[in-house]
Amino acid sequence: xxxxxTHFRVDNGDMMLIEFExxxxxxxxxxxxxxxDDADDExxxxxxQLRARLxxxxxxxPYVDAFLLSHPDADHCRGLKKHFHLxxxxxxxxxxxxxxxxxxWSSPIVFRRASKNHTLCDDAKAWNTEARRRVARYxxxxxxxxxxxxxxxxxxxxxxxxxxxxxxVRLDTDFSQVTGITDSTFAARLxxxxxxxxxxxxDLLTKNDSSTILNVTMKIGGQVGANYLIGGDAEVAIWExxxxxxxxxxxxxxxxxxxxxxxxxxxxxxxxxxxKKGEDGKVSEDARKALGQAKSGACVLASSKPxxxxxxxxxCIRAKxxxxxxxxxxxxxxxxxxxxxxxxPYELEVTAGGVKPLAKAAAAAVAAPYVSGVGATPLxxx
Numbered sequence: 242x243x244x245x246x247t248h249f250r251v252d253n254g255d256m257m258l259i260e261f262e263x264x265x266x267x268x269x270x271x272x273x274x275x276x277x278d279d280a281d282d283e284x285x286x287x288x289x290q291l292r293a294r295l296x297x298x299x300x301x302x303p304y305v306d307a308f309l310l311s312h313p314d315a316d317h318c319r320g321l322k323k324h325f326h327l328x329x330x331x332x333x334x335x336x337x338x339x340x341x342x343x344x345x346w347s348s349p350i351v352f353r354r355a356s357k358n359h360t361l362c363d364d365a366k367a368w369n370t371e372a373r374r375r376v377a378r379y380x381x382x383x384x385x386x387x388x389x390x391x392x393x394x395x396x397x398x399x400x401x402x403x404x405x406x407x408x409x410v411r412l413d414t415d416f417s418q419v420t421g422i423t424d425s426t427f428a429a430r431l432x433x434x435x436x437x438x439x440x441x442x443x444d445l446l447t448k449n450d451s452s453t454i455l456n457v458t459m460k461i462g463g464q465v466g467a468n469y470l471i472g473g474d475a476e477v478a479i480w481e482x483x484x485x486x487x488x489x490x491x492x493x494x495x496x497x498x499x500x501x502x503x504x505x506x507x508x509x510x511x512x513x514x515x516x517k518k519g520e521d522g523k524v525s526e527d528a529r530k531a532l533g534q535a536k537s538g539a540c541v542l543a544s545s546k547p548x549x550x551x552x553x554x555x556x557c558i559r560a561k562x563x564x565x566x567x568x569x570x571x572x573x574x575x576x577x578x579x580x581x582x583x584x585x586p587y588e589l590e591v592t593a594g595g596v597k598p599l600a601k602a603a604a605a606a607v608a609a610p611y612v613s614g615v616g617a618t619p620l621x622x623x
Contacts, residue, residue: 244459246259247290249290251287252579253555254317254544255500257500261426262459269471273320325342344421346392349393354443354446392410396412425460431453497539498541501564504543504556505556505560516552535568538573539571541575543576545577
């Protein structure tokens, strides 16, 4: 019995498919670039790779059970309108053959903060429109069916979500339902977005890339197989507040796999600019603690371009070094999704013994990570 995560090569962007032991699939963000449609372009065709991993329902429609949008930046929702069906399920077209989203996982407060800080791209606007349609449908009939379902992650301002109890996940709570069904092979704790305390604090959170933060527990045979900490583009102010909120229960931040926030950005660990201060920049102690709760043999994955020693951020070489320092203490590994040969996604298998790269992923990687867990056997990477 196993579960699996697939990490698509999308440069500085996020796109991960989680497959639980139950067989249910949750997609976290998409970054399907137009260049992938050009046969002469080397951009990986991640849309094709995703579709190859999906199944079809009784009506022949490809689907994901749930789609989590961590936040509405273009590199997290690019390709939504082109590749996913939006609107009533009865309007799905066989000729278009778009992917059905049985259930959306969306945060209204993240959207509110993002739209305050910058203009939303067309894909982000399309997601927001569809989310509003699904909420309105729920309020109309007080129940939902596949294609109309939505899970609201975190409360909105001014009581706007107070009547959505059945589909609302409150901060610091766990959930294990997807498409209206309790799935005993996973549990997820909502750690963000965080509520604001006052106008000044809200402005700070808005500018600091607020994102949905989840710690997803993947269970194998009823036992914990691995914890994945997912934080979108959350930056230093967010992680500092996450730590202060959870320092007395730091186990909720523990992970076997961390998706390095904001594509391995220095700004998730420091208030200082990498391009301006370089090595003189200081690490935020609280942010590092929030991101430093690595379990034995843990792995940090950077969904980014190759991490090199230059002034770019993200990804940032200094952030990579900080993550490697965190991992050294637990004999863990750091891996960048862009590393290795070919354009095939990087895949991790979750078993009762821990997490390890699938053989084909290990063969493609130059130094693929091994996440030991309990009883797992390291793979040879040549």
